[in-house]
Amino acid sequence: MAAAEAAHPRPARWRSPAGWPLRTRLVATMIALLAVLGLVVGGTAELYLKRSLSRQVDLKLAETMKFAVRGGGSGDKGWGPPGPGLDPITRLRSPLANPPPNVARGSILLFLDPADTGTVRGGGILGESTTGFGNDYADLSDKARGTLTAAALDAGGDPVDVDLGDVGDFRAVAWPARVDGAGNYLAIAALSVKDVNDTLNTVALFTGCVVLGSLLIAGWGGALIVRRTLKPLDRVAATASRVAELRLDRGEVELAQRVPEPDTDPRTEVGQVGAALNRMLDHIGGALEARHASEMQVRQFVADASHELRTPLAAIRGYAELSRRSRQPVPDELAHVLGRVESEAKRMTALVEDLLLLARLDAGRPLAQEPVDLTMLAVDATSDAHAAGPRHCWQLDLPDEPVTVLGDGARLHQVVANLLANARTHTPEGSTVTVKVGTVPNAAVLQVIDNGPGIPADLVPQIFERFARGDSSRSRAAGSTGLGLSIVHAVVTSHRGKVGVRSRPGQTVFTVTLPLVIPSAEHHTPSLPRVG
Numbered sequence: 001m002a003a004a005e006a007a008h009p010r011p012a013r014w015r016s017p018a019g020w021p022l023r024t025r026l027v028a029t030m031i032a033l034l035a036v037l038g039l040v041v042g043g044t045a046e047l048y049l050k051r052s053l054s055r056q057v058d059l060k061l062a063e064t065m066k067f068a069v070r071g072g073g074s075g076d077k078g079w080g081p082p083g084p085g086l087d088p089i090t091r092l093r094s095p096l097a098n099p100p101p102n103v104a105r106g107s108i109l110l111f112l113d114p115a116d117t118g119t120v121r122g123g124g125i126l127g128e129s130t131t132g133f134g135n136d137y138a139d140l141s142d143k144a145r146g147t148l149t150a151a152a153l154d155a156g157g158d159p160v161d162v163d164l165g166d167v168g169d170f171r172a173v174a175w176p177a178r179v180d181g182a183g184n185y186l187a188i189a190a191l192s193v194k195d196v197n198d199t200l201n202t203v204a205l206f207t208g209c210v211v212l213g214s215l216l217i218a219g220w221g222g223a224l225i226v227r228r229t230l231k232p233l234d235r236v237a238a239t240a241s242r243v244a245e246l247r248l249d250r251g252e253v254e255l256a257q258r259v260p261e262p263d264t265d266p267r268t269e270v271g272q273v274g275a276a277l278n279r280m281l282d283h284i285g286g287a288l289e290a291r292h293a294s295e296m297q298v299r300q301f302v303a304d305a306s307h308e309l310r311t312p313l314a315a316i317r318g319y320a321e322l323s324r325r326s327r328q329p330v331p332d333e334l335a336h337v338l339g340r341v342e343s344e345a346k347r348m349t350a351l352v353e354d355l356l357l358l359a360r361l362d363a364g365r366p367l368a369q370e371p372v373d374l375t376m377l378a379v380d381a382t383s384d385a386h387a388a389g390p391r392h393c394w395q396l397d398l399p400d401e402p403v404t405v406l407g408d409g410a411r412l413h414q415v416v417a418n419l420l421a422n423a424r425t426h427t428p429e430g431s432t433v434t435v436k437v438g439t440v441p442n443a444a445v446l447q448v449i450d451n452g453p454g455i456p457a458d459l460v461p462q463i464f465e466r467f468a469r470g471d472s473s474r475s476r477a478a479g480s481t482g483l484g485l486s487i488v489h490a491v492v493t494s495h496r497g498k499v500g501v502r503s504r505p506g507q508t509v510f511t512v513t514l515p516l517v518i519p520s521a522e523h524h525t526p527s528l529p530r531v532g
Contacts, residue, residue: 022233023226030222031215038211046204053196057171058159064103064189065175108140108170108190112149140167148172152188162190169193232263232270236277243281248288255285313352317345351483358466358483358490367408367494371517374403374444377413378435385420391429397436403444405514407495412514415491418484419448419510427452439516443497446512455503463501464489488512 020028103109140148144164151162152174159173172190242257259278265271320342375398386394405412416435423433427450436447455463466486488510492499497514 023223023230026226027219027222031219034215034218035211038207038214042204042207042211045207046200049203050196050200053199054159054171054193057191057193057196058173060104061159061171061173061189061191064107064109064191065173065187067103104191106192108148108172108188109137110140110145110149110188110190112186112188148190149174149188152190153186161193169197230270232268232274235260235263236270236274239274240277248284255281255288257281313345313349317342317349320345355483357487367411367491369406370409371404372407372409372412374405374412374446374514375399375437376402377409378416378437378446381413381416381420382435384417385424385433388421389424392424392427393430393432395432395434397434399438403437403439404517405444405495406517407514408491411491412495415488415512416446416448418488419512422484422510423448423450423452423508426455440513442516444514444516446514448510450508451506452508454505454508455501460501460503464499 144167147164148162148170151160152172154160157173157175159171162170162172164170169192170190171193172188174186174188177185177187236259239257239259243255246255246257248255258281259274263271264275264278266275320338323338378398379396382394382396386392420433420435423431427433431450431452434447434449436445436449438445438447464485466483489499492512492514495514497512499510499512501511502509
């Protein structure tokens with residue numbers, strides 16, 4: 001679990017949707033689809049509304065042009081002359097001087113006379129005139145006149161949108177006309193589209209607010225629905241997590257965890273996953289039971305074989321030793337052979353004893369539980385090691401106060417002796433080996449440190465496995481069996497402790513951590529906390 005989190009740190013999850021949880025991706029996908037749908041619907045409605053309002057403006061623009069143009073110029077664009085319904089006063093007035101009374105305020109009427117060097121008459125439409133003849137023209141700036149005239153002429157008789165800056169946005173059209181029955185003019189009519197733009201902006205804002213509110217409601221509701229829908233998947237994941245926390249590498253494993261029956265419905269995707277997980281757990285459980293049965297058979301065979309071999313090996317050693325004590329002279333060659341027989345018998349006896357000890361520890365045989373002074377044990381073991389390897393430099397680093405642990409003194413002595421024998425065997429003469437004893441909260445720590453060549457990096461992970469060796473040879477002059485460190489691991493584990501190693505060229509450190517004796521205030525008996 002920690003390795004997975006280290007490989008995928010949490011901040012990196014949000015850099016790509018691939019690292020998002022499933023429920024987050026589902027809700028995000030739903031919101032994205034709804035957002036796209038809202039944009040499409042809102043955009044389509046906005047375009048349709050703009051087209052409809054523009055069409056209405058064009059109709060008003062056509063009516064304005066009809067009132068502005070007198071006589072002729074109807075053409076095929078529909079900008080025809082006014083009907084006969086105009087009052088006599090209107091017929092007597094000229095649109096060049098005053099705008100027609102039916103033209104809306106805020107509109108623009110311009111008349112371009114090509115024959116008079118492009119003179120432009122007219123202007124913006126004001127309110128009622130003080131002369132009583134209807135509306136008046138308001139002057140436009142030369143820039144506004146030029147922009148409006150150029151845009152209308154470029155449109156070729158079709159309505160066009162024109163931006164006149166401070167004056168505003170207009171919809172304009174130009175069409176040739178005869179004014180007052182004489183002269184050919186180019187009439188330009190323009191209507192303000194401010195109301196149209198305001199309407200479009202209001203509709204767009206309202207639509208955006210509605211879409212945003214709908215997305216928030218859909219996201220909240222979708223999160224609840226997705227969370228409820230994926231609860232069976234959470235239960236399947238919880239079952240898999242509980243199985244992942246079990247120790248499956250050794251011993252008898254009771255694999256009773258299963259996905260609940262309601263979450264194994266094959267009609268649903270989650271049910272298919274749950275059913276497949278249950279089938280897989282059934283197969284794994286059967287395999288673990290078969291493995292445990294095989295291991296128990298092998299352990300029982302090793303224990304029985306080791307026990308049975310002790311007697312013939314003791315007999316071989318006895319006869320070899322008896323032959324050396326015979327009163328009759330023994331030829332040198334035969335004496336050498338008997339010496340080798342006795343030496344190999346001792347080596348086989350040590351191997352059998354180690355295998356028998358490991359078999360007993362694997363079987364869970366209880367060890368003695370009594371206070372053991374770890375400092376004195378380190379002193380005794382170091383003294384024995386000095387006698388066995390006088391050409392090494394042996395050092396002790398002990399605390400001022402005794403360090404007491406609860407366990408089997410003989411087995412703990414064997415742990416320290418095996419570590420020191422390992423250091424003596426795998427370091428050259430003259431190397432320094434230091435035995436250090438100390439404490440940490442709730443635990444005693446024993447370290448064996450040497451300044452030898454170190455352990456190969458590829459051997460460190462399996463250094464405590466049985467018959468692990470630093471070279472390819474199966475025999476050594478020192479008589480090592482390859483079980484010393486595996487015995488260390490088994491004994492320390494049986495004492496509910498931990499053992500580890502750190503090694504580099506020039507320094508190798510074996511660390512043994514054991515629970516300290518913690519007296520109980522109620523029963524006055526030592527209790528044993530677990531190290532870890």
